[in-house]
Every structure is written in structure tokens, then in C-alpha cells.
Amino acid sequence: MSPPSVHSSVGAVPIEDGGKEVEFATPPSVHIDHLDANHDDAPLQFRKIDNIVGLASLRGLVSWVLIAEELHAVSSDEPVSFAEVEGHPSWRKAMEEEMASIEENRTWSLVDLPHGRRVIGLKWVYKVKRDENGAVAKYKTRLVMKGYAQRQGIDYDKVFAPVVRLDTVRLLIALAAHEGWEVHHMDVKSAFLNGDLKEEVYVEQPASFISTGNEHKVFKLKKALYGLHQAPRAWNAKLDETLLSFRLRKSPSEHAIYTRRNGKA
Secondary structure, three states: OOOOOOOOOOOOEEEEEOOEEEEEOOOOHHHOOOOOOOHHHOOOOOOOHHHHHOOOOOOOOOOHHHHHHHOOOOOOOOOOOHHHHOOOHHHHHHHHHHHHHHHHOOOEEEEOOOOOOOOEOEEEEEEEEEOOOOOEEEEEEEEEEOHHHOOEOOOEOOOOOOOOOHHHHHHHHHHHHHHOOOOOOOOOOOHHHHOEOOOOOEEOOOOOOOOOOOOOOEEEEOEOOEOOOOHHHHHHHHHHHHHHHOOOEEOOOOOOOEEOOOOOO
């Protein structure tokens, strides 16, 4: 026997539960007071979706927040410029947190722009992070360099950084499973911001965070920022230096793999 279903000319929302697929639809308004589960032996079963879902989200149903956004009842657009978020307290707080993180990391120092050098612009990038129900969980901002303005040989030189191959990851997981090794996973927060720069790079002071009395000054980068051409290579150099200091050895054939014998291997 085929699973029960309801079809609507407007469209229905599917939900899987116990292997059955159920679709809900709203009946024509003229029949709302007369339809029930056994009405005229019709294969359609009508219920008001509000009575079924209410304010809670059920597994398999699309969140009302996301539906509202699709219908443009709620704006889902993320800001693309500082002018759009100016005066918005949540975005302001997010930008302050990003600036605090950059300052804490000692990413730059405020200096006068040397003669013959040029300054590279910065841009705020905005992202809305949502929870499993589609509600706003966090306002996230990132300060990004306008890397397209960099000139090779002046603002940067080499940009290549090794990336581990997926086949290598699969091999390591297979070896760990076969040998009974413990596997730990670690993520470095804002990894690219930890790379030390060798080149002289100067950037403008970001919008809304210009130092009073030092409006003419610029930031000289000590560490990388997102959008910088050499950011991946600078981070890899920092990571390589750190891992080698732990007496790990880099694989000559796979530069993203490091090993160390502990006397038992």
C-alpha cells in the first residue's frame, strides 16, 4: 500500500517519519468547516499547518524563518558594505570583536607611510550564522585586505603553500583504524592571521576604527590578514617552523605530513 499523501496546487512540505512520507496542505476556504479525515472517503486529509507545527520545528520540516526569508517577509541579505551596518549594534559589536582579536594578535603597528610606498585598502565582510532552526546565532565579521591591489615583486613574492591530498587523509584514517591508533582533530582559529610577514605591506585604517589624531597614519603589517596573496604561504611557514621545533619530520613526498618516532614505533 502506497504511503498517504496530500497534494496541493500551491505546493506541500514533505516530512519523513517512520519510513512514511506525509504532505500537508490547506483545503479550499469554502470547505474548511466541513472536511475531516473521513470526508466522502477522499484520499486527502486536511489539517491546518499551524495546528500541527505551531511555533516549534519538526524534523524534516523547513524552518518558518527560512520560508519567510524565501518569501522576502524577512530580509536574508547579508550586508555588503560598511554603510549598510553603520549604527547597527549587533554588527558594531562583531566588528569590535574582530578588531580586538587583530590587536591581541599584534598583527600591525601604526606608522607614517614611507615615501614611495603605497597603502592597500581594507574591506569589512559580513556573515550571518544561523542555528539549526534558522534563527540568527551570531553576527560574524572579518577584516579583509583588497588583495587585488597588491603588486607581485613589491607587495608579495611567493604565494604557494602545500595542501594535503584527500587520498593521504584517507590512507592515514585507514592506517589508524587498522592499527588501533587514537585520532585527534584540531582546528587553528583564524589560522592565516598567525603567519609572519617578511615583505613590507601597509594598509589603511579600517572604517569606523580610525585613530583620533592619527588619521594620516597607516598600519604596517607584521602578520598576515585574510585577502593577502601571501597569507597561505606565511601561515604554512609558521606551522612548519612550529612542527619542526617539536622534532617532527616532514615527509619528502607529502609536505603536509609530519611524523615522529616515540621509541615504540
